[in-house]
Each structure stands twice: as structure tokens, then as C-alpha cells.
Amino acid sequence: MxxxxxxxxxxxxxxxxxxxxxxxxxxxxxxxxxxxxxxxxxxxxxxxxxxxxxxxxxxxxxxxxxxFYAYEFLLKDIAKIAKGYGVSIFVTIAGTLLSLLFTAMLAYPLSRRDFKFRNYFSFFVFFTMLFNGGLVPFYMTYSIAGLKNSLIALILPYLIAPFNVIVMRVFFSNTIPPALIESAVIDGAGELRIFRSIIVPLSLPVMATIGLFQTFAYWNDWFLSLIFISNDNLVNLQYLMYKVMREVEYLNSGLVEASRAGELSKNLPSETVRMAMAIVGIGPIIFVYPFLQKYFIKGLTVGSVKG
Structure with a gap:
């Protein structure tokens, strides 16, 4: 007492x-x-x-x-913005889901202590964080493969991020008991069944965290559209914003004759319209975090406390 x-x-x-x-x-x-x-x-x-x-x-x-003039101005070109939205939404959803699948499929065997070559493959994953081939080999690889002007070119480059693989591997190693996997093997479950029925349901925190990272990466990307897409119907929303900013900067740079600049400026977005496009661009993505907040906080603390 x-x-x-x-x-x-x-x-x-x-x-x-x-x-x-x-x-x-x-x-x-x-x-x-x-x-x-x-x-x-x-x-x-x-x-x-x-x-x-x-x-x-x-x-x-x-x-x-x-x-509301800036938003009224944007609605005059609603078809192009709608196409950009459609491309961004499709690439973000498809890319995030595929990224989670392939990242988990790579990180899970690397977390298994009974996988003989896990240290070698872990080194290869880490090595890509330090060194890369550069922009020219990067561009040539996708061009030779015939992926230019396709939505695959907007998904494939960000499909597997080494940092995400390492984070997910640490989560699997520290959170999922090896005894649980051993008991499933004894009961006759195969590796695919273990991964689908045990590993994935127990990994929602890290899945939500990596999913949030990948969602932001795909949604905010404009560089891949710049180098791989020349078809205006396949560019994403962020690249449309990038083009607007470049065109306005070109008009303000003094490289265009005054009379010609005055004529062009009637058809190009102004400062307020650029800001309106920024609001339109960030609108949908800010609603993703509240749905993943619970799992996101758990995922950030992965490996911090064990016992």
C-alpha cells in the first residue's frame, strides 16, 4: 500500500x-x-x-x-488544367501503390536473417544513394526503351527509392518477430502467403509513411515531364505551372520587344494567376495527410523504442 x-x-x-x-x-x-x-x-x-x-x-x-479574376482566368483554360489534373492523379495513385508493392517486396527479404545474400543486396541499395550515372545515361535508358511520351516514364523513375527501402527494412527487422514467421512456415504457409497475410497487415505504419513520401514525390514532380514528355496531353499539373512561370519570366526579362510583350501579356497569366495555380496545385494533396496521420506518426518512430 x-x-x-x-x-x-x-x-x-x-x-x-x-x-x-x-x-x-x-x-x-x-x-x-x-x-x-x-x-x-x-x-x-x-x-x-x-x-x-x-x-x-x-x-x-x-x-x-x-x-476572383485570377481563378476566372484559369477557368478559361479549364480543359488543359483538367488534363493535367487527370495525369497527376493517375500517376500519383498508380505510382504510389506500385512503389509500395515493389519497395516492400525488396525490403522484406533484406530484413530476413536467413537470407544468405542480404548484406550484399543491402550494399547495392545503399550504393545507389551515393553514386548515380548522371542525367545523360538516365535519359538514354528510358529513351532507348521507348518510354518517351508515355505515363510509364512518369512512374518508373521514382518506383523504388533506396532511402524508403532502408526505412522499410529497419521496420521489418525491428517490429516483426522472427518467431511469427517461423510459426507460419511450420503451419505450411509459403513465402508469398506470409508476405500477403502477415507482413503487409502488420506494416501499416511504415506503409503509410512511405506512401505519403511517394505521394508527395509523384504529385510535386515536373522534371520527368520536362525531359520525357513532348505531348501536351500527357504533361502533369506541376509541369503546366512550371511552363507558366517560365513564360512570365521570359516576358519580364526584357528579351521581347515592348509592343510584342504587351500583345503576349494579354494571353499569359499574371502574378496573381501564378499564385492561383499554386493554390490549385496544392489543393488536393493537403487532404492526404489527415487520413494517414495516425500511421505516419507511428512510422516516424520506427526503431526508436523496442521492448
Missing amino acids: NDLNDHNQSNSRFNRISTPANAVLTLVFWLMAIVCLVPVLLVLSVSLSDEGSVIRHGYSIWPREFT
Whole structure:
């Protein structure tokens, strides 16, 4: 009984001591959240501002002259934006699912201590994080394979990331008991059955974490469209934004005659429209994290505590 009272008193002292620390940490996290939110609010404000007001007064958190003109301008080219959205959504979903499958299929055998050559293959995976062939061999490989102007060229290069393989391998090694696999083997389960029925259901935290990383990687990519896609119907949304930015920079660079620049600027997005495209581009992806937050937090702490 005395031990129980001592334990309760110790917990109460700990709570009294930790309350100020918790308040400070909460305040710090709120400040960090506000700091991260300010750039998004600034972009949103500019997209809802009048172009002349932005030129005269610069950026502000609250629109000086509120207008939806930037979004109305984008809706005039809704077909191209819709195609870009369709390509981005398909590539992101298909690429993320395939990436999770192949990453798990590579990381799982590397985590098995009874796999004879696991150290050699682990070294090969790690080696690719340090050295690569460069842009020219990268481009030639996919061009010779005939993958230019295809959606496969937007999926295949990011299919397996060495860092993700290492993270998933550590999770498998530290979380899934070897005895569980041995008992499944004794019961007559094959490797494919073990992987499908045991490994994958127990790996939701790391799957969600890697899936979130890959979702952002595929959605935010514009470089692969730049070097592999020349068909305007196959470019993704981010590359459309990139083209808009380059065209506006070209007009503002002074390389175009004043009369010609005035004529072109009527058909090209302005500063506010560029910000509106940024909002349109980040809109869907920000809704992914809340659904994966529970598993994402567990995945970040993989290997930190065991026992």
C-alpha cells in the first residue's frame, strides 16, 4: 500500500513538473504552425488580389482589392488544367501503390536473417544513394526503351527509392518477430502467403509513411515531364505551372520587344494567376495527410523504442 502511495505521489510531482514544460512546448508548436501557415496564406491572398494592387503595394496577408479574376482566368483554360489534373492523379495513385508493392517486396527479404545474400543486396541499395550515372545515361535508358511520351516514364523513375527501402527494412527487422514467421512456415504457409497475410497487415505504419513520401514525390514532380514528355496531353499539373512561370519570366526579362510583350501579356497569366495555380496545385494533396496521420506518426518512430 505504501508503495502504491509513493508511486501516486511520484506521478503527481511529475505532472506538476511537466505541466509548464508542456505549456512551453505547446506554445512553440503553435508558433511553428503559424510560421508554416503564413506562406500559404500569403499565396492565397495574392491569388485573390487585383493585379494592379499587387504591383503597387506588393504582397500582403490580406487582399487590398479582393477579386476572383485570377481563378476566372484559369477557368478559361479549364480543359488543359483538367488534363493535367487527370495525369497527376493517375500517376500519383498508380505510382504510389506500385512503389509500395515493389519497395516492400525488396525490403522484406533484406530484413530476413536467413537470407544468405542480404548484406550484399543491402550494399547495392545503399550504393545507389551515393553514386548515380548522371542525367545523360538516365535519359538514354528510358529513351532507348521507348518510354518517351508515355505515363510509364512518369512512374518508373521514382518506383523504388533506396532511402524508403532502408526505412522499410529497419521496420521489418525491428517490429516483426522472427518467431511469427517461423510459426507460419511450420503451419505450411509459403513465402508469398506470409508476405500477403502477415507482413503487409502488420506494416501499416511504415506503409503509410512511405506512401505519403511517394505521394508527395509523384504529385510535386515536373522534371520527368520536362525531359520525357513532348505531348501536351500527357504533361502533369506541376509541369503546366512550371511552363507558366517560365513564360512570365521570359516576358519580364526584357528579351521581347515592348509592343510584342504587351500583345503576349494579354494571353499569359499574371502574378496573381501564378499564385492561383499554386493554390490549385496544392489543393488536393493537403487532404492526404489527415487520413494517414495516425500511421505516419507511428512510422516516424520506427526503431526508436523496442521492448
